[in-house]
């Protein structure tokens with residue numbers, strides 16, 4: 201049930217933080233979702249939607265970083281790169 | 291779809307599984323927490339790509355599976371009251387209580403309505419002022435912001451016909467209960483990425499240190515899961531027990547602060563009874579006093595639900611990672627998705643349903 205699906209935010213409306221909402225396209229299927237938890241989301245961003253609420257904005261730069269590392273893993277056969285050092289929690 | 295398809299890349303999956311095989315010099319048992327991860331693992335056969343000795347066991351992260359039977363009985367009882375509409379996520383409808391399930395209650399004329407979002411239940415209440423609308427609020431931390439928003443919106447609208455049965459559960463106390471239980475097999479965790487998207491990673495450091503168990507925050511696609519597992523195995527091999535984030539495109543260390551603020555307004559920590567696991571202290575969320583008017587238990591004068599008997603289902607051992615579904619004597623015979631005995635056979639995220647759907651053919655070998 202913690203399934204959450206990334207979709208592209210098309211627009212956003214509403215000034216009240218609790219009522220702010222936007223239309224999100226999931227591969228062409230469009231739904232209205234609450235943006236109350238993602239006030240920073242801008243049209244064009246990918247948001248992760250769970251039971252009608254966007255719970256995160258997908259960080260495209262981080263995603264690209266992961267793929268750089270994954271691709272490097274294939275090219276440097278035998279030379280294992282260390283996982284990226286970032287993001288260890290305290 | 292962007293941020294989905296590229297994480298199912300077969301070449302990267304193969305490379306990651308080879309890297310895991312090179313990294314693992316000893317047997318290791320790692321638990322993935324979330325039922326969504328369990329389904330991806332079984333569906334894509336990721337466990338079959340692992341070297342012998344590296345075992346993924348499936349955790350308690352299916353809210354439908356851990357909602358106690360007596361709470362379902364309570365929801366069924368409400369649905370059968372005249373003038374009441376019980377709104378629920380679709381996954382809950384076929385979960386057996388100690389008597390009938392919600393779908394059967396509906397067939398008998400009970401007011402049962404499936405909703406996609408708790409906000410839809412609030413909207414339904416607003417549009418049907420003559421109905422008492424009760425939302426069955428289950429879920430982990432991921433679902434809590436939406437459920438909390440339902441309470442906040444109902445309060446703001448002054449809805450007198452909306453209330454909630456809350457059976458919210460929390461992941462970190464369940465991890466502690468699993469690691470601390472006698473006979474525990476779990477040496478490291480793939481933490482549930484979407485729970486962490488809301489709550490951040492701060493709660494896992496003390497668990498990792500106290501139990502010497504690495505915790506790697508992990509996403510839901512095949513590439514995500516194998517990357518999380520690779521990082522977990524590398525920690526285990528190096529004797530490290532730290533919190534790592536392998537889902538950085540979604541999870542920040544502090545989580546989602548606006549979502550946590552919304553949850554904090556509505557819910558407070560309470561003890562919770564988990565189906566199959568029993569009562570775990572401070573392992574759930576209940577409504578704060580400010581929202582007492584929206585508490586269905588108070589509104590309808592429901593007493594503490596009577597504990598339902600456990601029966602034949604061994605879901606407790608499944609949820610603790612001690613058994614896999616094919617080891618249950620009822621699996622695929624007396625217990626099937628059409629006639630489920632236990633909750634993990636019903637839910638789209640339950641481990642038994644995943645094995646039944648994707649693995650039934652290999653049942654005899656796995657059970658051996």
Ligand code: SF4
Nearest residue numbers: 603604618625632642
């Ligand atoms: S197969 Fe059925 S009875 Fe056995 S553990 Fe799973 S849900 Fe319970």
